[in-house]
Every structure is written in C-alpha cells, then in structure tokens.
Amino acid sequence: MVFEEIKREAMSYWEAMKNSPKPRILIGMGTCGMAAGAEDILVALGKELASRKIEADIIQVGCIGLCYAEPLIEIIKPGMPSVFYANLTPELVAEIVNDYLLLDNPRADLAFGTRQEGFLKGISRLSDLPVLKPQVRITLRNCGNIDPEDIRYYIASGGYGGLRKALDMKPQEVIDEIKKSGLRGRGGAGFPTGSKWQFCHDAPGTTKYIICNADEGDPGAFMDRAVLEGDPHAVLEGMLIGAYAIGASNGYIYVRAEYPLAIRRLRVALQQMEERGLLGDNIMDSGFSFDVKIKEGAGAFVCGEETALMASIEGNRGMPRSRPPFPAQAGLWGKPTNINNVETWANVSAILQKGANWYAGYGTEKSKGTKTFSLVGKVMRPGLIEVPMGITLREIIYGIGGGIPEGKDFRAVQTGGPSGGCLPPSFLDSPVDYESLAAAGSIVGSGGMVVLDESSCMVDVAKYFVTFTQAESCGKCIPCRWGTKQMLDILEDITDGKGRPGDIELLIDLGDAVKAGSLCGLGQTAPNPVLTTIRYFRDEYEAHIRDKRCPALACKELITYHIVPDKCQGCGICARACPVEAITGGKRMVHVIDQDRCIKCGSCLDVCPSKFSAVEKLSGEPVPGPQEPVPVGSTT
Amino acid sequence: MGCEMTVSRVAEEVSTRAQQAEEVVESQVEEILSAYKGEKGDLIPILQQVQLKLGYLPEKAMKQVAKFIGIPESTVFGVATFYAQFKLVPTGRNVIKVCRGTGCYVRGAPSILAELEKRLGIKAGETTADLEYSLETVACFGSCALAPVVVVNDKVYGRATASEVKKLIVDDATDS
Numbered sequence: 166m167v168f169e170e171i172k173r174e175a176m177s178y179w180e181a182m183k184n185s186p187k188p189r190i191l192i193g194m195g196t197c198g199m200a201a202g203a204e205d206i207l208v209a210l211g212k213e214l215a216s217r218k219i220e221a222d223i224i225q226v227g228c229i230g231l232c233y234a235e236p237l238i239e240i241i242k243p244g245m246p247s248v249f250y251a252n253l254t255p256e257l258v259a260e261i262v263n264d265y266l267l268l269d270n271p272r273a274d275l276a277f278g279t280r281q282e283g284f285l286k287g288i289s290r291l292s293d294l295p296v297l298k299p300q301v302r303i304t305l306r307n308c309g310n311i312d313p314e315d316i317r318y319y320i321a322s323g324g325y326g327g328l329r330k331a332l333d334m335k336p337q338e339v340i341d342e343i344k345k346s347g348l349r350g351r352g353g354a355g356f357p358t359g360s361k362w363q364f365c366h367d368a369p370g371t372t373k374y375i376i377c378n379a380d381e382g383d384p385g386a387f388m389d390r391a392v393l394e395g396d397p398h399a400v401l402e403g404m405l406i407g408a409y410a411i412g413a414s415n416g417y418i419y420v421r422a423e424y425p426l427a428i429r430r431l432r433v434a435l436q437q438m439e440e441r442g443l444l445g446d447n448i449m450d451s452g453f454s455f456d457v458k459i460k461e462g463a464g465a466f467v468c469g470e471e472t473a474l475m476a477s478i479e480g481n482r483g484m485p486r487s488r489p490p491f492p493a494q495a496g497l498w499g500k501p502t503n504i505n506n507v508e509t510w511a512n513v514s515a516i517l518q519k520g521a522n523w524y525a526g527y528g529t530e531k532s533k534g535t536k537t538f539s540l541v542g543k544v545m546r547p548g549l550i551e552v553p554m555g556i557t558l559r560e561i562i563y564g565i566g567g568g569i570p571e572g573k574d575f576r577a578v579q580t581g582g583p584s585g586g587c588l589p590p591s592f593l594d595s596p597v598d599y600e601s602l603a604a605a606g607s608i609v610g611s612g613g614m615v616v617l618d619e620s621s622c623m624v625d626v627a628k629y630f631v632t633f634t635q636a637e638s639c640g641k642c643i644p645c646r647w648g649t650k651q652m653l654d655i656l657e658d659i660t661d662g663k664g665r666p667g668d669i670e671l672l673i674d675l676g677d678a679v680k681a682g683s684l685c686g687l688g689q690t691a692p693n694p695v696l697t698t699i700r701y702f703r704d705e706y707e708a709h710i711r712d713k714r715c716p717a718l719a720c721k722e723l724i725t726y727h728i729v730p731d732k733c734q735g736c737g738i739c740a741r742a743c744p745v746e747a748i749t750g751g752k753r754m755v756h757v758i759d760q761d762r763c764i765k766c767g768s769c770l771d772v773c774p775s776k777f778s779a780v781e782k783l784s785g786e787p788v789p790g791p792q793e794p795v796p797v798g799s800t801t
Numbered sequence: 802m803g804c805e806m807t808v809s810r811v812a813e814e815v816s817t818r819a820q821q822a823e824e825v826v827e828s829q830v831e832e833i834l835s836a837y838k839g840e841k842g843d844l845i846p847i848l849q850q851v852q853l854k855l856g857y858l859p860e861k862a863m864k865q866v867a868k869f870i871g872i873p874e875s876t877v878f879g880v881a882t883f884y885a886q887f888k889l890v891p892t893g894r895n896v897i898k899v900c901r902g903t904g905c906y907v908r909g910a911p912s913i914l915a916e917l918e919k920r921l922g923i924k925a926g927e928t929t930a931d932l933e934y935s936l937e938t939v940a941c942f943g944s945c946a947l948a949p950v951v952v953v954n955d956k957v958y959g960r961a962t963a964s965e966v967k968k969l970i971v972d973d974a975t976d977s
Contacts, residue, residue, distance in 0.1 A: 196942070196943065196944050196957060197944045197946060197947050197959065199957055200944045200947040200950060200957040200958065200959030200960075201947055201959050201960065202959075232944075232946030232947060233946060235947070381943065382940065382941070383941070384901070384902030384903045384904070384905075384906075384940055384941035384945075385902055385903035385904045385941065385945050386941070386943070386945070387941075387943035387944060387945055387946075389943075390943040422849075422886050423939060423940075423941070423942055423943065424943060425955075460845075460846070461845075461846070461849060462884075462886075463845055463848075463849065463884035463885070463886040463887060464884050464885030464886035464887075464940075465883065465884050465885060466940060477845065478842060479841065479842055480840075480841040480842045480843065480844035480845055480880070481841075481880065482879055482880055482883040483883065483884070539904075539945055539946070540946075541903070541904035541945040541946050541948065542903070542904055542907050542908070543907065547904070547945070547946035547948075548946050549946070579903065582903070613903065613945075615903045615904060615907065617907065621907060629903070629906055630903075633901075633940065637940070639883075766915075767912075
C-alpha cells in the first residue's frame with residue numbers, strides 16, 4: 166500500500182471517532198495500571214454505563230506515567246476539554262458516570278486535570294500540574310493517548326511519516342540527520358547514535374542486522390516496558406528508519422520474558438504493519454525490504470549486555486565476549502550489527518518526523534534531547550517521567566516528585582541501577598546529564614532513579630545491589646565472578662555486625678580490581694554502588710564496623726527493639742502480636758521484650774497504637790531497663 | 802509369596818506408568834519440534850515452548866531437543882541451567898512471584914516474602930510438597946511505582962501488603 170492511502174484510511178477513522186456524538190473514555194491498562202486495579206475499573210465502567218443506557222467508546226491505552234494516580238481514566242465528551250479522574254474505585258466510577266455523563270457535572274472535587282482546548286471551572290489543566298509542567302514528552306509522546314493495539318491511531322498522530330521522509334532521503338542523509346540531533350544511546354552508555362550507525366553502515370558486507378535491546382533488566386527501571394506496551398510503533402518505525410540508513414534487511418527485538426504484555430503488543434503491532442505493507446518486501450513501494458522477529462529473553466540480566474544478547478539470540482548461554490571486534494563490524498552470526506535501546510529507537514522516529522534541529526533544541530550542549538526516568542522509592546508521586554537533559558535533581562525529586570512522604574528527610578538518590586551510584590543531598594542542585602552525573606561518580610544509565618529517605622541504610626543499599634549483580638554474574642571472568650562474591654561477603658559481615666577494621670579499604674581495593682579486570686559492563690560497573698556509598702557515606706560504614714551501630718536503624722542484626730517504660734500503657738497488643746512470645750507483661754504493666762527470644766521481626770513496632778508509640782528501635786547502645794514488667798506509671 | 806507378587810506387580814505398574822508418562826512427554830515435545838527447522842538459534846524458544854506445555858524441562862525432553870537440533874545434551878543442559886526462567890523440577894499449580902527490584906525492596910518486599918515463606922513453609926525457589934504452590938522471586942517486574950509487587954499466576958498485585966498476600970493463598974486454596 167502507498168503511504169498516502171494508509172494515512173487516508175487512518176485519518177478518516179480518527180475523524181469519525183473525533184466527531185462522534187458518543188463520549189470517549191480512555192483507561193490506562195499498562196501493567197502498572199492493572200497492578201493498581203484498572204481491570205476492576207474497566208468492569209465497573211461497563212456496568213455503570215450499561216445500567217444508565219449510556220453509549221460510549223472505551224479505549225484501553227498505555228501508561229501515561231502518573232503511576233501514583235492509577236487507576237486513571239480520561240473522559241472526552243464532544244466539544245469539551247477532556248477530564249482526568251485518578252485513584253479510582255468502583256464506587257467513584259459510579260459517581261462520575263452518573264454526575265458527569267448523565268448530569269453534565271464534571272465534579273471538580275473529584276477531577277484530576279483537563280486536557281485539550283478549553284477550561285472547566287475549578288479544574289487545573291493537566292499540563293499545569295507540578296508533576297507534569299517541567300516534563301517534555303518525546304519518547305512518551307503517545308503513551309496514554311492512543312490505543313497501542315490499533316495502528317490507525319499511531320498513523321493519525323503522524324506515525325510512519327518519519328519513515329516516509331527517510332525513504333525519500335539517501336541513507337547517508339538519514340545518518341547525518343541523526344548525528345545532527347545529538348541523540349546519544351539511551352540504554353545507559355550514551356554513545357552518539359549517529360556515529361554508531363555510521364560504523365555499521367560503513368562496514369563491508371551485504372547482510373546486516375538491526376537489534377532492539379528490550380531486555381530492560383535494571384531493577385527499578387520500567388521506561389522501556391511503558392513504551393513497548395503503550396506505543397510499540399514508535400520503536401518499530403525507528404527500527405525501520407535505522408535499517409534503511411544502515412542497509413539491514415533483518416531485525417530482532419530481544420524482549421525480556423518478564424514483560425508478557427509488551428510481547429503481546431509487539432506481536433499485534435507487527436501483524437498490523439504487515440497488513441499495510443509496512444513490513445516485508447518493498448515497503449511503501451520504495452524498494453526497501455525489512456523483516457523483524459521477536460526473541461524472548463529467559464531471565465538473565467547479563468543478556469542486556471550487547472554481546473551476551475547476541476549470544477542468546479544465537480541460542481547460547483548469554484556470556485559476553487571481548488571487543489574488538491565491535492558488533493558494528495562483526496555481531497550477530499559474525500555480521501555487522503547495530504544494537505540500540507528501545508528509547509533510542511523511539512526517539513529516532515520523532516527526530517525524522519520533526520527534524521534534528523527541533524530535537525537538539527532540548528537539553529544541554531553535550532546531552533541533547535530528553536530522557537525518561539522511572540522516579541520511584543520514597544517519593545510522593547512515583548511514576549514515569551520525561552525531562553529535558555540538564556534539569557536538576559531537586560526539580561525532579563521535589564518539583565515533579567513532590568518531595569519525601571511522611572515529612573522524612575531526603576537521604577540519597579540512586580541513579581543508574583546496579584551500575585550507578587548513590588548521591589547525597591549536596592548534589593540536589595546538580596544538573597542531570599551524562600557528564601555531570603559521571604563526574605559525581607554515578608551514571609544516567611537506563612533511567613532508574615530511586616529516592617531514599619532516612620530509614621534507608623546506605624550499606625544495606627550497597628549490599629542489595631551487589632547481591633543482585635553477584636547472582637547475575639555469568640561467571641566467565643574471575644574478577645567479576647569472585648570479586649563480587651568477596652565484596653558481598655564483606656558487606657554481609659558488616660551489616661551483620663561482624664565488620665573488621667580494614668574492611669573499607671579492602672572493599673575499595675576489590676572494587677577497583679573488579680572494575681579494571683572484568684570483561685563486560687556488568688562487572689565493570691558492579692562495584693559502583695559500593696564505591697559511591699563509601700565515598701559519600703563513609704561514616705555509616707565506620708559506624709557499622711567500629712561501633713556495631715546502624716544509624717538508619719535498618720540492619721536487622723544491629724538493632725534491638727525496646728519498649729519505652731514512660732510511654733507503655735500496658736494494653737498488651739504487642740505481646741499478642743509477637744510470633745515468638747518474647748514479650749511479657751500483664752494488664753497495666755509496662756511490657757518488656759526478652760532480647761534473647763526476640764527475632765527482630767518488628768511486629769511490636771507495627772501494632773503499638775500510634776497514640777502510645779511506645780516501641781523504639783535502638784542500635785549500638787545497651788538496651789535500657791526495666792528487665793521485668795513494672796506497673797505503668799511507676800517509672801516516671 | 803503373595804506379598805512378593807504384590808510388590809513386583811506394583812513395581813511393574815510404576816514402571817508402566819513412568820513409561821507412559823515418558824511417552825506423553827515425548828509426543829508433546831515432538832509436536833512442539835514439528836514447528837521448527839532445527840536451527841541452533843531456535844534452542845531457547847523451543848525450551849520456552851516445552852516449559853510452557855509441561856510446566857518444567859524434564860530430562861527426557863532436553864535429550865529429545867538436543868537430538869533434534871544436533872547438539873550435545875550437555876549444551877542444552879548448559880543453556881537450561883544458565884537462564885533463571887527454566888525449571889528442571891515440576892512447578893506448583895499456583896506460582897507466586899515476589900519482586901525483589903530496588904523500588905520494591907525499599908517499600909517492604911522482603912517482609913512480604915518472609916510472610917509468604919512462613920505461610921507456605923517453603924523458601925523462595927521451592928515448591929510445596931503437595932505441588933500446590935511454588936514461590937519465586939523475580940529481579941524486577943518493571944512496575945516499580947506500584948511497589949511492592951506480587952504476581953500470582955498471571956495476576957499482578959501492586960501496592961501489596963503482607964495481610965493482603967496472606968488472603969491470596971486462602972483464596973487460591975478454595976478455588977481448587
């Protein structure tokens with residue numbers, strides 16, 4: 166099919182939908198929407214509409230990134246700005262359907278925000294909300310707005326226009342455009358994408374491959390999942406453009422097995438592309454042919470590393486190999502191969518659609534464009550964000566994220582997943598870009614951003630990450646295989662109160678050795694969380710080792726639970742909750758915990774009524790008395 | 802005399818059933834293999850199909866796959882043991898997966914896992930003796946903003962709590 170025909174078909178479908186007298190209701194059904202209960206909301210919607218005999222088009226869309234507000238719906242009534250409703254329950258759905266769809270009252274008290282032309286009294290515009298105002302959504306441009314299982318939506322929003330443009334250019338011109346945009350690899354390494362394409366383009370050979378790395382393995386990161394579920398065509402169009410520019414006619418998308426919905430959406434997308442001649446032979450009558458296969462990962466973090474990924478596609482154990490030769494010269498089955506991350510591909514299609522200059526208008530001198538981040542952990546508004554490079558950590562965590570919940574103090578922000586580092590409050594005004602974060606000892610990485618508060622122990626966080634990388638190490642090279650294990654053993658000793666003088670220096674030594682001696686990025690970056698936490702939070706390590714004390718009161722072996730005699734009212738709730746019967750005390754007697762029986766589960770702290778708050782955690786100090794239950798009031 | 806006869810008959814019965822079970826595995830694997838050409842690159846997808854069908858990778862099945870592709874059995878075994886997704890022992894009827902990603906870790910996933918281990922009497926990576934439940938941890942589901950995340954069979958539960966999770970086990974038991 167010629168592109169003009171495809172576009173016409175999509176536009177007429179879109180016009181019919183836009184001009185329909187029926188209201189449209191968009192419901193977020195990404196994996197996170199569903200995890201928040203969106204399926205129940207979908208059922209409730211159907212029920213409420215049917216019972217009032219209201220006809221409406223319900224469209225399931227992807228993740229809009231406002232995860233803290235899920236389940237979300239967007240109601241579009243003809244001629245009105247659309248209205249968002251958040252944190253829904255089936256009861257709220259009933260109210261909203263009744264009041265807005267039947268009675269024309271948008272319920273400003275329940276509404277979250279509006280979108281598109283027009284204002285509704287008492288309801289903010291979505292784009293003015295502090296969570297969205299600083300954001301610039303390029304990668305995520307369609308997520309939450311379109312039905313990812315209907316290609317006509319994508320095309321009506323400009324989709325495949327970039328490919329059409331590219332096919333009218335020469336391959337080298339397409340590569341030059343990507344170079345001009347300043348796009349850098351969004352998987353974490355930040356290598357200039359245009360240059361990478363040039364290498365593969367220039368490599369001798371007629372059989373070349375394109376790969377999309379959708380193995381998003383960093384715990385705490387889910388940007389790629391959202392794009393694949395919410396806007397798979399953005400990625401596929403990017404791959405087609407890249408394949409044309411480089412001269413490849415076959416491609417693979419390597420998706421991790423833990424993303425079944427993404428895999429399903431991709432399959433649907435590929436089928437719809439085939440039906441319209443956007444895949445296979447002679448795409449858009451241009452003479453360019455391209456085919457794509459999906460390969461599922463099988464649960465190995467190391468397969469996010471490009472050479473391990475290719476080994477996995479070839480049917481082998483996912484073990485990296487040394488480079489050179491680089492994939493651009495000899496990759497999949499020894500042929501020139503270009504691998505890019507999901508987000509990088511999604512940006513390629515936008516750049517061809519709107520131009521390199523437009524893209525380069527965002528960001529900083531060396532880090533152009535925007536970056537998605539998964540802002541999670543101890544923050545008021547966790548979710549998926551996209552911001553121009555150069556924005557500060559403070560603007561992200563406090564502006565967009567809304568700061569730390571429960572009035573607690575900000576402790577650190579962990580960026581870059583297991584390859585990154587923890588940055589303390591002194592870095593809050595640091596810009597987020599490749600160079601600045603690297604200078605601080607961390608990395609931008611794939612975009613994971615975990616906020617930690619005063620209840621997080623930095624030694625424990627370092628131990629958490631090394632536990633992960635040690636388990637995921639493929640075992641091929643000694644520095645990584647043994648080095649991570651040794652580092653983990655030392656960290657476990659420290660958090661168990663068995664740390665020794667010299668452990669910190671040993672960790673630094675080991676960390677440097679693992680970085681220098683490992684074959685691939687996994688080993689080369691595994692020590693980063695340890696090295697940065699030692700650099701910025703050395704006093705915490707020293708407290709654990711020297712004083713057997715955990716300042717954050719987190720490490721189980723180093724804390725004791727104590728019932729404060731002045732606060733205990735002898736209600737007995739804690740004694741009943743204790744799973745090992747370690748608490749003694751009768752009615753109106755100050756209860757006492759037997760430290761020898763206590764298993765540090767924390768149940769007593771959880772159940773003590775907040776008006777008493779009599780249970781406290783102690784670390785590094787002897788447990789004060791009383792040793793036996795005494796009458797309430799006798800200790801004051 | 803009568804006792805020995807019974808024992809040998811039981812042994813025969815067990816052996817016959819084991820052979821029948823093996824034949825079933827063989828034919829099911831044959832069916833999966835018929836869709837492939839026998840290229841090395843298909844090894845992982847084939848193993849994934851086999852596990853989807855049989856619930857795990859029996860030794861017989863791995864040997865069959867090795868023969869089909871024309872590679873050593875040890876190579877197939879090497880791939881099966883490298884990737885965390887593959888199970889070499891049967892899994893329970895219900896699979897409970899707790900996320901151990903960073904976002905979930907700082908929001909209480911370890912205590913949810915501890916609660917489940919206590920309730921089911923098994924550790925992560927194990928299956929209950931009655932083959933009703935398997936408990937696993939997953940490095941990250943990618944729903945970090947809805948932490949902590951627990952997945953029971955294919956249903957994803959976000960913002961999970963220990964008390965909610967206890968109820969899930971009771972619910973599943975009454976479903977059976």
